[in-house]
Amino acid sequence: MKRKELASEYGIKSICFVPAEGGVVEFGISEACAASWTSVDDANNAVMPVAEMKAAFQQGATHLIFWRKVGDEYICGASYTKSDYARALKAVRGDDKTYASESAEMTFGAEGEGPVATAARSNKEITIEDAALFTSYTLVRLGSFKRMSLAAEYNVKNIHFVPCRDGVIEYGVGTFEKA
Numbered sequence: 001m002k003r004k005e006l007a008s009e010y011g012i013k014s015i016c017f018v019p020a021e022g023g024v025v026e027f028g029i030s031e032a033c034a035a036s037w038t039s040v041d042d043a044n045n046a047v048m049p050v051a052e053m054k055a056a057f058q059q060g061a062t063h064l065i066f067w068r069k070v071g072d073e074y075i076c077g078a079s080y081t082k083s084d085y086a087r088a089l090k091a092v093r094g095d096d097k098t099y100a101s102e103s104a105e106m107t108f109g110a111e112g113e114g115p116v117a118t119a120a121r122s123n124k125e126i127t128i129e130d131a132a133l134f135t136s137y138t139l140v141r142l143g144s145f146k147r148m149s150l151a152a153e154y155n156v157k158n159i160h161f162v163p164c165r166d167g168v169i170e171y172g173v174g175t176f177e178k179a
Contacts, residue, residue: 018050027066027078052162056171057082063100063156063174067108067116068167074116076104077167085174089154099154099174103147114145116168119161126161 001007007015007028015028056064062085068077079100081089086098108116119126128145145151151159151172159172 052164052169053171056160056162056169059160059171060173061171063098063172065100065103065170066167067120067170069110069120072110074108074110074120074167076106079104089174099147099150099156099172102150102154103170106146108146115159115161116170119163119168123163125163128159130157 001015011030012028013030015026017024017026053064061082063081064079065076066078067074081098081100086096089098090096108114110117110120112118115126115128128151150156155175156172157175159170162169162171
C-alpha cells in the first residue's frame with residue numbers, strides 16, 4: 001500500500017475499499033476508535049449506502065458522516081470532508097478541524113430525540129434548513145440537536161439525516177467564513 005506511512009502517521013489501523021459509481025469509497029478505523037476489525041467480514045459488516053452518498057455530493061454537500069448503530073447508540077462509522085472545503089476551512093480557521101471531524105467524536109443514544117436517532121426510528125429523512133438558527137419550534141418538533149453550536153461554529157447549513165440499511169447518513173453544506 002503506497003500510503004502505509006501516511007496511514008501510520010494518522011493512526012489508521014484498518015482500511016476497507018468498496019467499489020462505487022465514479023470511484024471507490026475508502027473507510028477505516030483508527031487506533032482511537034473503539035471498533036476493531038479482525039477479518040474482511042468485520043469491515044464489510046456495514047453496507048455503505050453508496051447511492052445516498054452520491055446524491056449528497058450531487059446536492060453540494062461539503063461533508064458526510066455515516067452514523068452506525070452499535071448496541072444502544074450511534075457512533076461515527078465513517079466521515080468525509082471534501083478536500084477543497086477542508087483546505088479553505090483551514091485557511092480561514094488556522095487548524096485542521098472540521099464539522100465532520102468534531103462530530104465524529106460524539107455518540108448518540110439510539111432511543112434519543114435527536115435527528116440521528118429520530119431519522120433511524122421513523123425511517124424518514126430529516127432536514128434542518130439552517131442548523132445555526134435551529135429554533136425552539138424545531139426543538140419541540142424534532143427534539144434536541146446537541147451539535148447546534150458546532151454547526152454555528154462551522155457555518156453548516158441544510159443538514160440532512162437519511163436513514164439507510166445500517167445506520168444514518170448525515171450530510172450538509174458548510175461555508176468558509178468564520179462564524
